[in-house]
Amino acid sequence: MMISLSPIGTVKNNLQVIEGDNWDSRISVIELLDPLTDEALHGLEDFSHAEVIFFFDRVDENSVETGVRQPRNNPNWPRVGILAQRGKNRPNRLGATIVRIIRLSGRTLTVQGLDALDGTPVIDIKPVMREFLPRGEIRQPAWASELMKDYRVDKDIK
Amino acid sequence: MMISLSPIGTVKNNLQVIEGDNWDSRISVIELLDPLTDEALHGLEDFSHAEVIFFFDRVDENSVETGVRQPRNNPNWPRVGILAQRGKNRPNRLGATIVRIIRLSGRTLTVQGLDALDGTPVIDIKPVMREFLPRGEIRQPAWASELMKDYRVDKDIK
Numbered sequence: 001m002m003i004s005l006s007p008i009g010t011v012k013n014n015l016q017v018i019e020g021d022n023w024d025s026r027i028s029v030i031e032l033l034d035p036l037t038d039e040a041l042h043g044l045e046d047f048s049h050a051e052v053i054f055f056f057d058r059v060d061e062n063s064v065e066t067g068v069r070q071p072r073n074n075p076n077w078p079r080v081g082i083l084a085q086r087g088k089n090r091p092n093r094l095g096a097t098i099v100r101i102i103r104l105s106g107r108t109l110t111v112q113g114l115d116a117l118d119g120t121p122v123i124d125i126k127p128v129m130r131e132f133l134p135r136g137e138i139r140q141p142a143w144a145s146e147l148m149k150d151y152r153v154d155k156d157i158k
Numbered sequence: 159m160m161i162s163l164s165p166i167g168t169v170k171n172n173l174q175v176i177e178g179d180n181w182d183s184r185i186s187v188i189e190l191l192d193p194l195t196d197e198a199l200h201g202l203e204d205f206s207h208a209e210v211i212f213f214f215d216r217v218d219e220n221s222v223e224t225g226v227r228q229p230r231n232n233p234n235w236p237r238v239g240i241l242a243q244r245g246k247n248r249p250n251r252l253g254a255t256i257v258r259i260i261r262l263s264g265r266t267l268t269v270q271g272l273d274a275l276d277g278t279p280v281i282d283i284k285p286v287m288r289e290f291l292p293r294g295e296i297r298q299p300a301w302a303s304e305l306m307k308d309y310r311v312d313k314d315i316k
Contacts, residue, residue: 001279006159007159036224040239043238046298047242048296081199083202083283084202098292121161131309134286139204148287
């Protein structure tokens with residue numbers, strides 16, 4: 001079974017290559033593609049956050065991992081399965097990131113904190129609803145906290 | 159541009175049709191498909207939650223919405239764009255839900271709170287990391303809180 005998707009939009013920002021970790025402060029614009037009109041986004045500005053699902057189009061199909069590896073090839077971290085990490089070289093090459101909604105204007109949505117490069121195809125945009133966030137305590141291994149420590153806005157803005 | 163995806167797994171549960179809202183207590187099993195092996199999930203049990211991206215395969219392509227509609231056709235709610243709601247009749251027909259990880263055994267992952275029917279194709283599984291959750295206060299319109307009020311586990315378990 002194959003599933004065919006068409007991009008609904010395109011990411012516009014000033015990032016051509018992956019550099020550093022401080023994604024959380026970055027501003028991107030998502031421009032909807034035909035046949036979608038501004039109607040598709042109507043009302044999204046009443047939400048503070050959205051989830052953006054996008055396609056890692058710069059990842060070559062042959063570099064997709066299916067087994068275990070050290071996240072970011074960091075020798076200090078354990079070998080874990082590709083579905084136990086969020087790296088881009090994953091089956092189906094989809095990213096999913098929660099962003100802040102900054103502004104909506106016609107078919108153009110401005111967001112903060114999207115970890116995608118300029119030109120990335122957007123597959124879906126969903127509003128974040130409180131009730132869909134994790135219920136109960138969140139637990140994660142030490143390597144994940146370490147990997148994510150530079151992802152947050154705090155350092156970048158200070 | 160078209161993007162082709164292959165399912166990485168299949169949802170197994172006892173839900174053949176959509177009935178009611180109390181998804182959060184429901185247990186499902188995700189079975190990985192070839193060529194993925196148990197390696198792909200290795201280490202996921204160290205996380206409390208995962209995000210499952212799946213394909214709404216029971217939604218006919220012709221019933222996909224691209225403009226505005228009242229969520230769940232409820233006349234009390236405002237007309238909002240399909241990308242400002244999480245309904246299944248959306249462009250590309252992808253669902254994305256955060257679930258609790260209950261058990262991992264070989265290629266079989268047992269989860270709680272997946273709002274997908276039996277046989278649903280799974281496209282991706284990602285670990286939930288605290289740092290990827292919304293930063294800052296979460297705001298959502300009244301209709302969204304109302305729609306979600308029966309989604310939580312609380313009622314179902316009491």
